[in-house]
Amino acid sequence: MTIEDIDKEFFFHPFTQLREHQQHGPLTMVEGHGSTLTDTRGRTYLDAMAGLWCVNIGYGNTEMAETLRAQTERLPYYHTFASMGNEPVARLAQRLIAMAPGEMSKVFFGNSGSDANDTQVKLVWYYNNVLGRPEKKKIISRRRGYHGVTVMSGSLCGLPGMHAGFDLPLPMVHFVRAPHRLWEQQEGQSEEEFVRDLADELERLILAEGPETVAAFIAEPIQAAGGVIVPPASYFPAIQEVLRRYDVLLIADEVVCGFGRTGDTFGSEVFGVRPDLITVAKGITSAYVPLSACIVSAPVWDVIASGADKYGVFSHGYTYSAHPLAAAAAMTNLDIIERDGLMRQAKARGDHLAERLRAEFADHPLVGEVRGYGLLGAVEFVKSKDPLTAFDPALKMSAAVVQRARELGVISRALPASDSIAFSPPFVVTEDEIDEMAALARQALDDVARDLRL
Numbered sequence: 001m002t003i004e005d006i007d008k009e010f011f012f013h014p015f016t017q018l019r020e021h022q023q024h025g026p027l028t029m030v031e032g033h034g035s036t037l038t039d040t041r042g043r044t045y046l047d048a049m050a051g052l053w054c055v056n057i058g059y060g061n062t063e064m065a066e067t068l069r070a071q072t073e074r075l076p077y078y079h080t081f082a083s084m085g086n087e088p089v090a091r092l093a094q095r096l097i098a099m100a101p102g103e104m105s106k107v108f109f110g111n112s113g114s115d116a117n118d119t120q121v122k123l124v125w126y127y128n129n130v131l132g133r134p135e136k137k138k139i140i141s142r143r144r145g146y147h148g149v150t151v152m153s154g155s156l157c158g159l160p161g162m163h164a165g166f167d168l169p170l171p172m173v174h175f176v177r178a179p180h181r182l183w184e185q186q187e188g189q190s191e192e193e194f195v196r197d198l199a200d201e202l203e204r205l206i207l208a209e210g211p212e213t214v215a216a217f218i219a220e221p222i223q224a225a226g227g228v229i230v231p232p233a234s235y236f237p238a239i240q241e242v243l244r245r246y247d248v249l250l251i252a253d254e255v256v257c258g259f260g261r262t263g264d265t266f267g268s269e270v271f272g273v274r275p276d277l278i279t280v281a282k283g284i285t286s287a288y289v290p291l292s293a294c295i296v297s298a299p300v301w302d303v304i305a306s307g308a309d310k311y312g313v314f315s316h317g318y319t320y321s322a323h324p325l326a327a328a329a330a331m332t333n334l335d336i337i338e339r340d341g342l343m344r345q346a347k348a349r350g351d352h353l354a355e356r357l358r359a360e361f362a363d364h365p366l367v368g369e370v371r372g373y374g375l376l377g378a379v380e381f382v383k384s385k386d387p388l389t390a391f392d393p394a395l396k397m398s399a400a401v402v403q404r405a406r407e408l409g410v411i412s413r414a415l416p417a418s419d420s421i422a423f424s425p426p427f428v429v430t431e432d433e434i435d436e437m438a439a440l441a442r443q444a445l446d447d448v449a450r451d452l453r454l
């Protein structure tokens, strides 16, 4: 049996069209170096997505291998329940608090972005219960937002595909529009009016639900999976004014933006976000080992800590919370990023990526928008620019371009919520690699347009 046959027979793939998978089988990677992957047939690909927006230091880093070997020999595992501890995790928590924006106080560790966002909601509920306001529980999220797949994190997603078949979202989750200028900004509306419009929508929702029932608002600084939606500079300040007025906490989901993808340590710093709670995952270890964290501000921590009087033990955590291998990997990952100036490099390569994407796509008749920030980019396809008309989703335009690009040797990712393809390469990507990614993606679009007679 080939590895592809074994995969088809036994492996239940996440986020996969299961019937099609049975016909086509997997594309199985066996090796990676820098921004390049190799499959079982020896074909190589440029990974324009750093896996799933996460292998920021690139594949095959030997320092990470050495850290994992050394920590495995010293202490491969010990739990952190009931006041037990381990060394790497205490040091990592200290480092995260020093790095995080605002007045942050404590770090709670998990294993994925999904479980961390789920934990954030539990923290917010616990906080309001300690404060004696058990009715303040609703969470507001945004359309096009992506926050994970657990029952709560999946509910927080503003992507309809995330709910179909799963009886989600939970009823205490509500949505407002995303700051996606291409589709949401009315003709003739200034940026200021657009932002006002979005802040007013949020305020109307809070008032309609009753401010005494609304606990938190969750947002990615840049919405990644929803289409690499970059907010106007005045967006978060306006949103936060509303949240403060009604005593609604802000959870910044930094799972993609965190640790340098925008060129700064956190997306919150770039877009004026002042979070009460921060979610990180992915880039914290460059995905070498699963790890996530909820970073909790001092005022929220003080309330949660005082919950001991009311509830006794804080009964939440995982066997793998604060895993020493993951914490050691995170420390080495952050050492590498700092020592090698990889955040600065991400910004510089991001500028190059933006220039190449604009050069290849901006004037294309089937491209509605080229956008991005830092080392995050997207190209959105449209049927027509004037009048602005989307493709029929059944055409699966972005998926077709991604498929063709893969045949040409570049791995991008389709973001169907905005019919876009994404670019989020490792920070170590070279300018030549970026040139090739952009050129081959452009060729893929032209090939698909020709085949579909567009």
Ligand code: PLP
Pocket: 052, 111, 112, 113, 114, 115, 117, 146, 147, 148, 149, 220, 224, 225, 253, 254, 255, 256, 281, 282
């Ligand atoms: N939040 C954001 C912004 C994400 O992009 C993701 C994953 O892509 C998640 C949360 C969920 O993280 P995980 O897949 O590790 O559960």
